[in-house]
Amino acid sequence: TLYSNAEDLPSLAGFDYIIVGGGTAGCVLANRLTEDANVRVLLLEAGPSNRNVLDLMVPAFSSKATPNTPWDWNFTTIVQSGINNRTFPYQQGHVLGGSSSVNSMLYTRASAEDYDRLSRVAEDSGWSWEKVVPYFKKNEIFVAPADGHQTNGQYDPAVHGLHGVNGVSLAGFSFSVDALVTQAMSELHDEFPFVLDYNSGKPLGMDEGWSQSTIRNGARSSAATSYLADSYLKRANLHVLIHAHVLRVSPETTGGKIDKVTFTQLGRKKTIDVKASREVILCAGTINTPHILINSGIGDASALKVLNITLVKDLPSVGRNLSDHAALIGSWDRNATDTLAHWTTNTTGAAEALAQWTDNQTGPFANGLTNQVGFLRLNESSPDVQAIFEMYGDLAPGPSAPHIQLFPFNSGPFSLSVVLLTPHSRGSVQLNPADPPGPPLVDIGFYTSPADVLLMRQAVLKMLRFASAPVWKQNLGVPLGGIADIINSDVGAGIDMSVVDAYARATTFTVNHAAGTTAMSPRGAAWGVVDPDLRVKGVKGLRVVGASVFPFIPTANLQAPVYAVAERASDIIKSSY
């Protein structure tokens, strides 16, 4: 049942599990743990319901879902020294379904080597690629694309799940630019090879216009639309309360296990306590999970002392190791009418596209962010790349894993987006001493490691090489903005790297892939926050599930990795009772 008011809950006790945060991971756990009709679960979500919100349903409206909306926590980073002291909105879903309700829907699992590294680092073979693949399949129901086109040869069926919960489909609307991108790939195939399915564990290469997104029947498939669909929500043992902002968790008896969750509703002063007999599971996302932990006295003892919060457990790693993917865009003039600008800024075009979507959930609005995605390595024969590897090692998890993601963006001009998937920089989430329960201080630390400046240089050069394919001569106009400055800086001696660095520092943005603030580490290790079974170290009754548990950020967009972690976490939890 879905409740808006705590007064309507059948009781405030008697739950086996309380899940804090009805986001990507939280909805999976709520669903899986209530498969046993004898297990009672309360899911607490701070945000509103996702239902009937057009901006959360129409795939092409994903950019309208955040920032500065009721479905976003509307955080702002602190001043970022690595990017010209800029600050920017840091987006995190604040709605049932969490970030899966507001994200750009790209479905990418990362490389097999990402999970093999996780299993090595956490010293638990259960997190290896081989062991995690069944959980990807358990999550996924691979469905026909919105336009119903024939998909043979556009993906590898063996890789996908057909009987899961969360809809995934290939791009369901083609743009004229897709064929040009594919031609550029074939012209430069050594550097930009074709890959049939980047979700096979071997992602290197680019697809030919059939990117994979969490879209089902032309609409967004989120953790809320899938794992909390009516058929599950009607379970008598599943209770979901929205507008429930959790402040802290605590033991009912001092020194005992964590069994009490304290929350408020809609900014009211009055707090409400609820009790769990088995466990409290924090799924509040990478920013809010450490925020709740520290407010509960679980964190760095010296920081807690300054904040005047009673220490429950000294865990210095809480809130550290914040990792994210830095991105930038290069744009070129292009004369085309089938662009997103046409359907968004042109009122007739927008009305027609919306009418088509409303009518039968097809057309340009049924499509995701981009039709083509590339996962690429930096050019290892380049002495500059070799020099980076000598200084920092290869930051990719293995030789079959990418350093960057490259994708075209059919905005209006032609844009290429490059995303640095293997960051060396780390940031943090800390409480604001002036207002500990209020919004935390979020530092994403972009380019604070010189390694990332050097890696992004190489990523930009790779983007420019893609844009130099012969096909573009006839089909692209002049480079726009800072990209022109970079190209013009080459006066015979090669591109001036200080111009590239200046462009990167001035224009880099985040793709909101926050990860790592409650990192998984081996049982008994002094560093880290959770053990490989996702239990908070040294604290009874408390686990964390979500993007915050990755010690290294996966080399992909994060929702599929989070879904797999949450599916496996459900099995781990079930098997411990």
Ligand SMILES: Cc1cc2nc3c(=O)[nH]c(=O)nc-3n(C[C@H](O)[C@H](O)[C@H](O)COP(=O)(O)OP(=O)(O)OC[C@H]3O[C@@H](n4cnc5c(N)ncnc54)[C@H](O)[C@@H]3O)c2cc1C
């Ligand atoms: C704008 C945007 C675009 C993205 N694009 C993509 C993409 O295209 N593809 C992709 O794979 N990934 C993408 N991501 C990343 C991906 O969606 C997230 O990494 C992933 O969904 C995180 O899952 P999670 O369960 O850790 O957290 P979330 O899904 O964010 O869930 C956390 C939940 O906890 C709730 N919560 C937080 N604090 C409290 C509290 N105190 N009390 C109660 N509830 C609380 C939140 O409201 C939220 O519902 C994007 C993310 C964003 C924000």
